[in-house]
Amino acid sequence: MREFHGRVVTPGTVTAEALVSHGGLNTLASFQKALQFGDKKATCGDQNNPDLYGKQMLGKALCLPMTIGSTTGGLVLYCACAMHRQPACMLFSEHIDSLAAAGAVLADVWVDGVTMPVIDCLGSEFLDYVKDGMQITVKEDGTVCVD
Amino acid sequence: MNLTKEQQAVLDGAKGEVMAKVMKTLVMYGEAFGAERMVPVTSKYNHLVTSFGLKMMKPVFELMQQLIDAGVASGQKFSVDPRPLDGNVPANFLQKLIFNQFMYSKQDFYEGQLEKLGLMDENAFTCTCYMDEVGNKPQKGEVLSWAESSAVVYANSVLGARCNRNSGIIDIMGSIAGCVPEFGLLTDEGRRATWIVEIKTTKKPEAQLLGSAIGMKVMEAVPYIKGLDQWLGTELNDAVCTYLKDFGAATASNGAVGLYHVENLTPEAVEQGSALIAEDAQVYVIDDAELERVYRSYPVIWKNTEATPKLCFMGCPHMSLEQLKSWTDKVEAGLKEAGNRRVVIPTVFTASPAVLREFEKTPYAARLKATGVITSYICPLMYMNNPLCAKMPVITSSNKLRTYTTSRYYTDDEILMQITKGGAEK
Numbered sequence: 274m275r276e277f278h279g280r281v282v283t284p285g286t287v288t289a290e291a292l293v294s295h296g297g298l299n300t301l302a303s304f305q306k307a308l309q310f311g312d313k314k315a316t317c318g319d320q321n322n323p324d325l326y327g328k329q330m331l332g333k334a335l336c337l338p339m340t341i342g343s344t345t346g347g348l349v350l351y352c353a354c355a356m357h358r359q360p361a362c363m364l365f366s367e368h369i370d371s372l373a374a375a376g377a378v379l380a381d382v383w384v385d386g387v388t389m390p391v392i393d394c395l396g397s398e399f400l401d402y403v404k405d406g407m408q409i410t411v412k413e414d415g416t417v418c419v420d
Numbered sequence: 421m422n423l424t425k426e427q428q429a430v431l432d433g434a435k436g437e438v439m440a441k442v443m444k445t446l447v448m449y450g451e452a453f454g455a456e457r458m459v460p461v462t463s464k465y466n467h468l469v470t471s472f473g474l475k476m477m478k479p480v481f482e483l484m485q486q487l488i489d490a491g492v493a494s495g496q497k498f499s500v501d502p503r504p505l506d507g508n509v510p511a512n513f514l515q516k517l518i519f520n521q522f523m524y525s526k527q528d529f530y531e532g533q534l535e536k537l538g539l540m541d542e543n544a545f546t547c548t549c550y551m552d553e554v555g556n557k558p559q560k561g562e563v564l565s566w567a568e569s570s571a572v573v574y575a576n577s578v579l580g581a582r583c584n585r586n587s588g589i590i591d592i593m594g595s596i597a598g599c600v601p602e603f604g605l606l607t608d609e610g611r612r613a614t615w616i617v618e619i620k621t622t623k624k625p626e627a628q629l630l631g632s633a634i635g636m637k638v639m640e641a642v643p644y645i646k647g648l649d650q651w652l653g654t655e656l657n658d659a660v661c662t663y664l665k666d667f668g669a670a671t672a673s674n675g676a677v678g679l680y681h682v683e684n685l686t687p688e689a690v691e692q693g694s695a696l697i698a699e700d701a702q703v704y705v706i707d708d709a710e711l712e713r714v715y716r717s718y719p720v721i722w723k724n725t726e727a728t729p730k731l732c733f734m735g736c737p738h739m740s741l742e743q744l745k746s747w748t749d750k751v752e753a754g755l756k757e758a759g760n761r762r763v764v765i766p767t768v769f770t771a772s773p774a775v776l777r778e779f780e781k782t783p784y785a786a787r788l789k790a791t792g793v794i795t796s797y798i799c800p801l802m803y804m805n806n807p808l809c810a811k812m813p814v815i816t817s818s819n820k821l822r823t824y825t826t827s828r829y830y831t832d833d834e835i836l837m838q839i840t841k842g843g844a845e846k
Contacts, residue, residue, distance in 0.1 A: 282452050297639055297676065302824050305805060308476045309523070320721050321674075321823060341639060341676040343824065344469050344567040347587020348480055355479035370640055370676060371604065374452040375587030382445045383483055 274420045277399045281415040282369055283381045285390035289361035291407040291419070292333035294324045295400060297341035300372060303330070304349050307358055315358040334409035335360035336400060340373040350376025355384045362411050365393035366400040392417060421447055422457050427599065438490035442593045449590060450601020458599035459606065462563045463581065465540060465556040466498035466595040467549045469567035469588040472802050473527030474504075481526065483589065484533045487596065494538035494595040499549035499556045501568055502738065502770070503527070504802030508794055510731060510766050515808050523806055537592065545797065546772030548665065548738040550574055553774040560687055563606060565594025569678075570669035570737040570820065576679040578656065578664050580687035582606045585640075585678040605642075605678050611688065612698045613644030613681055620707045624651035626831050627663045628819040630706065631670025633714040637704050640676035644697050649684040656685065658742035666818075669737045673820040721826050727813040732763075732839050733800040733827065735770030736818035744771060744779045744795075748788040754840030755791060762792035763839045765815070773797045793839075801825060 299319045306318035307330070317325040340346055350373065353359045359380070363373065369391065377391040390411045399417070403409070408420040423431065431443040446458070470480060487493070504524050511519065531539075540556065547568055549556035558564055560580035566572050567586045575581040584604045586594065594600040604610040615638045619625065625648075634643055652660050664682070671677035681689040681696050688696060734747065747769065755761060769788070771779065776795055779785050788795070800816070803809060804825035814827040815838055822829040830838060837843070 299823070305824075309474065309805065310807065320719050320826075339640065339676070342569070342673055344569045344572065344585055344591075345588045348470060348477075348589045351589065352477060352479045356476075369452055371449075371453070371585045372587045372676075374449055375590045378445055378448040378452065379587075379589055382441055382448065384479070 274418055275402060277395045277417045277419065279364070279392040279395040279415045279417060282374060282391040282393055283377045283389065284413055285362070285388040286411055286413055287361045287390055288408065288410045289332060289334040291403050291405060291409050292325065292328060292330060292335050293400070293403055293405055294322055294335070294337040296322055296324065297339050298322065298325070298335070298337045299342035300340045300346035300349050300376070301343040304353050308349065308352055308356065313358060315353065330360050331358055332361050334362050334364060336364045336403050338367045338400060339365060339370045344372060346372035347375030347379060351379040351383070354380035354387045354389055357387065359387070359389050362390040362392070364395055364409070364411070364417055366395050366397055367393065369393040421450055421455055421601070423447070427458055430597070436490055438486055439492050442492065442596055445590070445593055446597055446599070446601055450603060453601070453603035455601035455603040457602055459563055459602045460599050461496070461565045461594055463558040464496065466494060466496040466591060467556060467566040467568055467571055468498050468500040468591050471501035471545055471799065472504040473524050473530035475523060475525050480589065481530060481533065484537065488533060488536050492596050493536065494592055495598050496595045497538050497540045498595065499540050499544040499546065499554065500534060501545065501547050502797055502799035503545045504799050506796045506798040508796045509768055509798050509803060518806060518808060543773035546738050547571055547799070548740070548772055550579065551740060551772060551775055553741065553778050554772050563600065565591055565600050567591035569672035570665070573668040573672045573678055573680065574665055576605055577668055577681070577686050578661060585676065611642060611679060611696070613642045613696050614698050614701050615641050615643040616697060616701050616703045617643045617645045618703065618705045619645065619647035620705060621711065622708055625706070625711060627666040628670045628817055629711050629715055629831065631667040632674040632819040633706055633711060634704070635671040635673070635675025635677050636714070638675060638677060640678065642679050642681070643677065644681045644683065644689070644701070646683045648682050652682070652685060654684045658740065660685070662740045662743050665737055665740065670819040673823050718822060718829055720828055722813050722828060723811070729765050729815045729838060730812045731814045732765050732767040732835060733770065733814060733816045733818065733821060734767070734835065736800045736816065736821040738775065739769055739771040741775050741778055744769060744775070744788070745782065745784045748784045750836055751791045751793060751840060752787060754836045758841035760840060764842045765839045767793045767839045768796050769793055770796050770798055770800055
């Protein structure tokens with residue numbers, strides 16, 4: 274098991290299976306199919322992301338460098354949370370970007386009863402180490418344990 | 421974050437629970453980036469990204485209704501991204517049924533919400549709000565609370581305004597509060613380039629292809645582009661601004677670029693030159709081979725990759741008046757060369773309602789109509805985002821549309837050949 278320490282953007286604790294994107298997550302392209310057409314497993318629809326395309330994001334510990342793409346990204350993430358189709362947590366190797374931060378904050382402030390811990394600044398070593406299917410535990414202080 | 425007394429009072433609930441949540445959202449958003457204070461929004465108008473009454477966006481409608489019910493309408497009037505529906509655009513019975521009865525059944529309701537919140541006017545629906553014809557063109561140095569990635573990157577880069585890549589909903593909250601957290605592209609340091617891009621092509625690079633290459637390489641960083649002025653010149657005229665519009669949209673959608681500097685061309689690069697480049701900036705060299713590599717890397721996700729295109733979309737982001745005119749000339753010349761009178765693939769050129777209104781006043785409008793090209797104010801991206809249209813072989817020269825939909829990218833020259841003659845080798 275290895276521990277990584279990041280910065281807490283939105284707090285919470287969770288244990289979930291890792292799903293890893295080595296490229297930026299295009300939030301709109303990834304979630305639009307899930308939100309628009311009732312895919313409750315939130316299957317990633319981003320054709321440009323070979324790591325995630327076609328994989329279920331619901332309930333996964335989504336490990337990524339950053340999010341990219343349209344500025345609807347934050348509200349798409351907010352909708353995913355409000356509709357209970359969000360990842361278990363989002364773990365960024367780099368500093369969080371403005372769209373992901375917006376989504377995380379909007380969900381935290383405006384959605385009741387949903388917790389999606391968001392940790393950033395985990396470092397490139399984190400993304401090099403973690404693989405799909407590994408067990409991830411997020412602690413309140415931003416510690417991420419990868420088993 | 422250090423808030424003023426007034427901002428702190430709002431956060432503490434002096435203007436009600438909803439305003440407190442608006443301020444809390446902005447404070448938390450800023451704190452994620454180490455912002456130390458709020459700065460006033462100084463532009464005349466705002467621009468919102470969310471224009472579509474998609475049924476699935478119930479959480480957004482509910483949030484907007486909370487704002488309306490609390491009487492916290494936007495302090496600025498605003499434009500908003502294009503409408504997702506237009507009867508001018510070809511659609512079969514089933515598609516129309518799905519668009520109107522299922523997907524966008526909340527469109528009228530949502531447009532009603534936008535009016536209550538401060539929509540500029542009923543035709544203020546476009547992603548190119550900064551066009552002169554539309555009238556939402558910020559001045560250099562003004563602070564914005566905009567969203568829409570293509571508009572933000574244009575406002576920052578070509579107009580010299582200051583705006584972060586805000587998300588939908590955050591956009592209107594900054595306008596309601598009258599302030600935004602100061603970080604990133606609002607600061608001098610955040611506007612410095614951490615990438616140098618050297619253009620070494622043997623011809624003028626395709627705007628949407630060059631933007632895509634840079635976006636995918638630098639992601640959210642600020643690039644300083646050298647060598648592009650040899651192809652574009654040093655004057656921000658209509659044709660150059662059109663090029664930069666399409667280039668920027670590709671950097672923003674294929675990556676996450678919010679600001680670029682073009683040496684000897686864009687305002688801050690003209691003023692400050694290489695002083696804008698941060699120490700230890702990385703270098704990316706783009707030549708013909710690199711553009712070809714990027715082009716070849718795009719996946720074609722049509723079920724039948726040899727299918728004959730059923731539709732062509734041009735105008736994501738919306739076309740400029742200059743672009744509509746120059747494409748009218750190109751289509752006419754292409755048809756003449758091919759010996760055809762009308763385009764051989766149903767083709768839609770999209771532009772803002774205000775630009776289309778001006779275009780209609782010119783002789784070009786009748787000429788374009790005679791070629792069979794349809795004009796529309798629709799958002800092609802919203803049109804494509806459903807299973808029926810996703811199965812259609814649609815072609816485009818928009819790298820943004822390619823990124824978010826199943827449409828297939830071709831260069832402008834290839835698109836011209838496809839729609840006037842039919843067929844293009846890739």
